[in-house]
Amino acid sequence: MSSSYGENLRLTVFGQSHSPAIGVTVEGLPAGEPIDLEELQRFLERRAPGRSAWATTRKEPDAPEFLSGLKENVTCGAPLTAIIRNTNTRSGDYAAFADIPRPGHADYTARVKYFGAEDRAGGGHFSGRLTAPLCIAGGICLQLLRREGIEIISRIAAIGGVEDRGELLASTAEKDFPTVDKAAGEAMQAEIAKARAEGDSVGGVVECAVLGLPAGLGDPMFGGMENRIAAIVFGIPAVKGLEFGAGFAAAALRGSENNDPYILKNGQVITATNHSGGILGGITSGMPLVFRAAFKPTPSIAKEQDSVDLKTMSPAKLCVGGRHDPCIVPRAVPVVEAAAAVAVYDALLARKREMRIQAWN
């Protein structure tokens, strides 16, 4: 189903921007795993709105309530459900567009799909706010992965035309602005400020790396790590492109340039380069799994735009008011990590099926 993801770990996201609550159910978590709720809260705060100059001023704590699946903060084997109440909703902001679809949003397509019965307030189930429950699930997976020696790090690789410099080797989570190069980060912030000042918005690219992965995860064909990650990352609103390793750049390379030679290092087989992004034949090689996701600019802009009044079927103009991010990319960084964590942990559970079990009891 469309709001669910995963074969072995399965999450289902529910809620609309202005429904009583949003939330997530996660099935398939192993029993007996303690969840550090404070650490999870810190992770959620990286995504939460209202923290900075470049984000929406809608301020909500994003504090999940756990309804099931935990027993004294330890997973008990039953499905885990966590919800976040929607408290700070201003539906009035959206009444103006009831019949005038906002360009770049799902207003029009949702209306056609649901025959006009969709919940339009705040973007309904299409709202970026629904990435909060994804981060709850992903934040839990990040903790489980760490226990297996696996880390997920990411950075803003580009905003507008400005690119980050240097290689992604360590977490940027503690930084005010998650780039490797500080100067590049400042130029990106200037780009965002400029877009905001002009009543406009700007897009960007997030790069993510999974470190410490064992070789042998993922499957051939449609179960490849690329397929698994794509199937969840394209579920993050505004993602319109995805590439692994050298990605689109590989299309311009020769095989002799793009192939990663095998070498030995400390008795381990590794590759001298990592153009494959750590995936060959859909299966992890043991090298860092690296991907980049392209985010389109936030469609909500103050500038006047052309649209159509669907009631009168006549041309119309609209300016999108309300509280919006001029650039969603900084807040999207932990969401990408969360998505990657879910996909990788699901693949790790799948891999367990292939391992030999010494004793069943």
Added chain:
Amino acid sequence: MSSSYGENLRLTVFGQSHSPAIGVTVEGLPAGEPIDLEELQRFLERRAPGRSAWATTRKEPDAPEFLSGLKENVTCGAPLTAIIRNTNTRSGDYAAFADIPRPGHADYTARVKYFGAEDRAGGGHFSGRLTAPLCIAGGICLQLLRREGIEIISRIAAIGGVEDRGELLASTAEKDFPTVDKAAGEAMQAEIAKARAEGDSVGGVVECAVLGLPAGLGDPMFGGMENRIAAIVFGIPAVKGLEFGAGFAAAALRGSENNDPYILKNGQVITATNHSGGILGGITSGMPLVFRAAFKPTPSIAKEQDSVDLKTMSPAKLCVGGRHDPCIVPRAVPVVEAAAAVAVYDALLARKREMRIQAWN
């Protein structure tokens, strides 16, 4: 499972490069649909090897035998299975690499995953040859889609650094080399010839457009058209990147540039531009659905490469002999169409569940 795709139409691809046969089972095809086997054969021939200067000289007819699911060439509601016998296999070509994984191939990752039990001959289940059964399923879906007024067209958008010119508006299937601009196509062929002459290979980009789609197909979140298409397209060997509409370029745009304004045309709501690639909130807008897939250069190259002998755990050199495509992209064009056809037809069947049925009998 990893060799299966689809929720409503479900295909399962089986076979190894050198097993007795390869094939596909398709469940969920509507009953009573005639399949034009000659048209299907012409479609398969666009992918088949041995046709041109830029393809492998391994020559096999790729003529499917239908084992089930048809009654006098009409679908009967039961699962359809078609197989292609593997006749022209030269396993000897591969014996040399038994313990030396070829860079850029799945040799090493498959060996780890399957604990050494994998079928290495010809790439086994990872072989590009497995795209033939995908094309059988896709070729059937293309026929079914056409009956709903939906066409899928594609072209080579780039090879090496050479880009095609002009917009993709019509099928290139009848062309010798599937580009919009003939001169660009010739430059690409020169690029391929050069790579071949140097014992090397080269990558490229395929662009695909789905025309005539109704608005309202696809779902929010993980059921979006991007997710659905990505989950199958990344199953084509060598695909390392995927973008929809403006894609990665959108990341550098302003919202005011990237948003597609709604306008009225002949009483229909359309968008003046199509940076979204016909998808908003995961759901089709009625505009052409446009995506591009990046293919890495074929990893099989004649040039000497560094690797490791996994038996002796010592450095090794290898040159990949055998019959290989210096550029897989021209043969990948119909494969991309096939993948798109399966994903779109599956989404169309999903859409049926949402439509009102007048009478059940």
Added chain:
Amino acid sequence: MSSSYGENLRLTVFGQSHSPAIGVTVEGLPAGEPIDLEELQRFLERRAPGRSAWATTRKEPDAPEFLSGLKENVTCGAPLTAIIRNTNTRSGDYAAFADIPRPGHADYTARVKYFGAEDRAGGGHFSGRLTAPLCIAGGICLQLLRREGIEIISRIAAIGGVEDRGELLASTAEKDFPTVDKAAGEAMQAEIAKARAEGDSVGGVVECAVLGLPAGLGDPMFGGMENRIAAIVFGIPAVKGLEFGAGFAAAALRGSENNDPYILKNGQVITATNHSGGILGGITSGMPLVFRAAFKPTPSIAKEQDSVDLKTMSPAKLCVGGRHDPCIVPRAVPVVEAAAAVAVYDALLARKREMRIQAWN
């Protein structure tokens, strides 16, 4: 996943007996369908505890709160989530059995499965209380089915050795005790009272019929209506047997007795008898779909039983106190209807994929 059911309509049940809440998420509901919440509440009350002499005295209102999926009580296309808070929990009742598994319960098997991390209080996720969220989902499906002309009725067919008399032709939902024959019902109640007086419990059989079904629902093989209904009905705690139409009795019949001859009635093809229970080859025939589910006696009994102390690994005795139903069957009747409704509605959505759509927009 184990707490989820359905392909086209997908429900996920979450919660433990003593967790903050229990609930259900339903994906795939058609948009634009009004849900009559009062009617739903009346349906839930048929299952709710504390209503009668034969049920547990744990009294909770079972009033669902809808967190998502509705817009002014109309489905909006997004996943619907409803929860019921757990307020009246007395965990102390269960502390005594922390290490002594109750015979007939899941205590021991859950402990092995979850390595001791399971939530034991009140039976955790295994509690019969989890049938309340199933009834929310089923109650909604019942309303949707009624709009298609489909009704689901049921009755207690047997309790202890006492069998109901007469044929199930109309709803028993309004009756104090849901049997066709009043005298049989009174004998069953006497049987329950006797078991309760002896600190014991008793099992029974629920019969269910789906009326007004179109022919053509369901699929061959593993998608048969029997398979679909079994896959959900065996998820109701205590169900240990299931049969369709003549069921086990058919095993003792001749073909000439069991076959249902086709006849014409008012220009419609029907069968003169209905030993098949309205299903042939897994597919509905248009006759009433009839099945019976066998419930074992409630394992919670006041009588002293033998068990084992898992901590000391020594024999132990236990008496199960707390508030328990001496017979779960009366309260199980609407649960069986709910399960049938979900399975049938899911099959109805599947059938839509096979129907011809006149226009997509």
Added chain:
Amino acid sequence: MSSSYGENLRLTVFGQSHSPAIGVTVEGLPAGEPIDLEELQRFLERRAPGRSAWATTRKEPDAPEFLSGLKENVTCGAPLTAIIRNTNTRSGDYAAFADIPRPGHADYTARVKYFGAEDRAGGGHFSGRLTAPLCIAGGICLQLLRREGIEIISRIAAIGGVEDRGELLASTAEKDFPTVDKAAGEAMQAEIAKARAEGDSVGGVVECAVLGLPAGLGDPMFGGMENRIAAIVFGIPAVKGLEFGAGFAAAALRGSENNDPYILKNGQVITATNHSGGILGGITSGMPLVFRAAFKPTPSIAKEQDSVDLKTMSPAKLCVGGRHDPCIVPRAVPVVEAAAAVAVYDALLARKREMRIQAWN
């Protein structure tokens, strides 16, 4: 999809009675497992027709050809596909009923479902012949289970009204007629012979036990062992009832009679009785998993029956000629074992996801 089963091991059955071939694809088999093809062949022969007085005289070898998934008779990790050619087809036998549906068969329901496009010859995809591919998959699973110390045994528990005597403790596979009690078996054979002589057929019950199962397999709710087994066993043609442990008899018992007390034996926790059939809360207890499946009498009988001519919509008589089993039950015994093997092995793979893995490489 309807012809597929399993989450971790997934099999897809294809073929029609008179299509070029029938077969099965199995995904998810562990790599590196040798398959004893001779042992598999002996297993298939227990199901094969033409062996005895009580079976159809249609004689086909049921010798599978393996198209993929094996490398020198060892699983290689890729999907395994095996086919059986249909050689001995006499479609003429069926032409007579083109428009007169046979009572008790899927003729009418298939016609409605597939709008008349179904393959009617020999029952098409609904034919009992399709249990041969199920037996290929099941026979392989039986070999894999044996390596884990798990055995599956079964017997004919009843035919017509005649019941077997004694407890099912050991395999009956080597017997001419698979009952525990020889005299009971002879009485059953007499029952079958009598039915055949009268141009009639007779039903029966198969009992199956899974021995050596570890505790902890299966899941709560819809993932219970009962649900899993039911979802496949009801896919065997003619099965109309299924019960676990005491099953329907439990409905007439008191809790104090039906509960299985825990005791210690050789330091292991077991139950003194096994009314639960080895399943509590959907999860295995370590006791034998026991179930019984009720088979209706073969609907194909020589006796004249009432039906309807669907072309003229008028009453019609028909006698079913051709070669049919007067009782399908003896040949169904290995099919039930095969179905159980697939369900149990799938649950075993699911259980692996919950076990701790010492090292990933």
